[in-house]
Structures are given as structure tokens and as C-alpha cells.
Amino acid sequence: MMNNLFSIFDPSTNLFNLSLNWISTFIGLMFIPYSFWFIPNRHFMMWKFISSKLHKEFKMLLGNNKFNGSTFIFISLFFFILCNNFLGLFPYIFTSTSHLNISLSLSLTLWLSFMIYGWINNSQHMFIHMIPQGTPTILMPFMVLIESISNIIRPSTLAVRLTANMIAGHLLLTLLSNTGNNMSFYLLSILIIIQILLLMLESAVAIIQAYVISILSTLYSSEVN
Template identity: 85%
Template sequence: MMSNLFSIFDPSTNIFFLSLNWISTIIGMMFIPYSFWFLPNRYYFMWSFISSKLHNEFKMLMGPNSFNGSTFIFISLFFFVLFNNFLGLFPYIFTSTSHLNLSLTLSLTLWLSFMIYGWINNTQHMFIHMIPQGTPSILMPFMVIIETISNIIRPGTLAVRLTANMIAGHLLLTLLGNSGMNLPNYLLFILILAQILLLILEFAVAIIQSYVITILSTLYSNEVN
């Protein structure tokens, strides 16, 4: 009997107090195409096609002032989150992106990097960004406070958005799956059909959430240039 429903998301599998659940985070490296020692195949061409599309979109969002090669950071982030979201849909594989330890580490690291770079190299631009254009003088102190708070909570909102979306679908699949043992046969068929539809929805959520966190990180980096 499960004492806590959310305990299914805890990395509790271990050997000699060494957590094995986080090994699933590096399983995604197995899906990287070995283009340097294998002949190019359809999988490699698909990987290159997606990477080039993401590069063009991130380059457009970051503007002409971005550094060459800076889009590869966000392309790597997209594939990393995408593979971890997908791997969590397989049985007995821990979904690392459903844990704040991973999602908050990613978002906080990126946000701190943007802030440190922006305040050191573009200090005046960062101060100007605190007050939107056309703000009345009497509202300027309040706008500075509001913009500062909204800027500080950005890494938290990025992490919670990814974690909550991944937990919600997995939790619903678990609840429906545990209720199948007490259902008659005709309702069991409906339950299996609902589980398949939810699994398809989770595949879409895995793609959308990896794209959302990457796009938002790109937009945040554009604000410091």
C-alpha cells in the first residue's frame, strides 16, 4: 500500500545508498546519432532537420546582437528536456524532469548566467528594462519593485511549470492504472482506451513543455543584450 501518492516521484531506488533513478537522466545520450562513425541514416537526417529549424528560430528570437553559436545552448537544453520527458513515459524509468532538483537546477543556472552577464556588460540597459516606456513618474518606484519581483521568480516559474506538467499526467495515469483491478471487463476496456489517449496526450505534453522552457529561456537571454 502506498503511504503517499507522490512518493512514486521520489528517487528511492538505491544500492548501497547510491540513487539509481537519476541514471535515467543520462540514458538520453544513447539516442544521440553517431554521425562520426556510422553512415548517415534517416534518424540522423531527422535530428539535423530539427536542429536546423530550432537554430533558425532561436537565432531570430535572440536578434542580431547574439553571439555566434549561442543557440546551441538552447538546442541542447531542448533535446535534454525532451529525452528525459519521453523516457519517463516508459515503465520503471524515473522521470527526472518531474523533480525540482533537476528542473530548478537548469532554470536557475541559466537565469543566473543571464543576470550576471547583463548586469556586468549592459548595466544601463538592465536599469532601463526595469521601467517600461511611457510609465508615469509617480508609478516608477512601484514598477521597479514589480519588475524586480517578476524577474526574481522567473527560474521558479520555469521549474514549477515543467515539474507540475510532468507530474500531473503521470499522476493521472497512475491513478487510473491502480483502479483497473476492481473494474469489470466492459469498464476495463474503456479504461485501457482512456489510458492510451492519455499516453498520447503525455507525448504531446513532453514535446510542448521542452519547447516552452527553451523558448522562454531564449527570450530571457534576449532581454539582457
């Protein structure tokens, strides 16, 4: 019996008082193709195709001031979030990205690293970025305040966006499935079709959210150079 509507997202599986739910974060490692151990197959070719496309896009977003290999940080972030989002759609697998513990840790770590690097190496550029070009002199203090607040809340917006989207879909699937106990066969068949459609939608959301988080992180990184 659930005490809370959101208690389905609470870690509950444990062994010797050690939580086993977060082990699902490492299940995504099973999907990484081991190109040096096996002959390249369709899985490896698809993985390489997606990686190359993401590399080209992130390279374009970072601009000319990028470091060599900097795009692989965001490619790894994309695959990490994608695997966790997608694995959470399977039964009895804990969705780690539906908790702020994971999403806020990722976004806050990236944001802090960008800010520390920017203020230490490009402090003048960071100050200039606070005031958009063409701002009247009387509005400059307000623009600095607004830009500072919008910059500070960036990691929380990234984390809440990912967590809310993951929770919303899983919660809808759970609520609909709980109503099937007292349904007739005709209504139950309609419910199953709706659940399948929602599951397809959640699969698309899992891919889109991983892409959005990695793209926004790349844009935040390009602003400090």
C-alpha cells in the same frame, strides 16, 4: 503500499545505498545520432532537421546582438528536457524532470548566468528595462518593484511549470491504472483506451514543455543584450 500520493515520484531504487534513479538522466545519450560513426540514416536526418529549425527560430529570437553558437545552448537544453520527459513515459524509468532538483538547477543556472552577464556588461540596459516606456513618474518606483519581483521569480516559474506538468500527467495515469483491479472486462477495455489516449497526450506535453522552456530561456537571454 504508498504512504503518500506523491510517493510514486520519490527515488526508491538503490544499490549499496547509492540512488540509481538519476542514471535515467543519461539514458537520453543513447538517442543522440553518432553521425561520425555511422552512415546518416533517418534518425540522423530527423535530428538534423529539428536542430536546424530550432537554430533558425532561436537565432531570430536572439536578434542581432547574439554571439556565434549561442543558439546551441538552447538546442541542447531542448533535447535534454525532451529526452528526460519522453523517457519518463516508459515503465520503470525514473522521470527526473518531475523533480525540482533537475528543473530548478537548469532554470536557476541559466537565469543567474543571464543576470550576471547583463548587469556586468549592460547595466544601463538592465536599468532601462525595469521601467517600460511611457510610464508616469509617480508610478516608476512601483514599476521597478514589480519588474524586479517578476524577474526574480522567473527561474522558479520555469521550474514549477515543467515539474507540475510532468507530475500532473504521470499522477493521472497512475490513479487511473490503480482503479483497474476491480473492473469488469468491458470497463477495463475502456480504461485501456483512455490510458492510451492519455499517453499520447503526455507525449505531446513532453515535447511542448521542452519547447516552451527553451523558448522562454531564449527570450530571457535576449533581454540582457
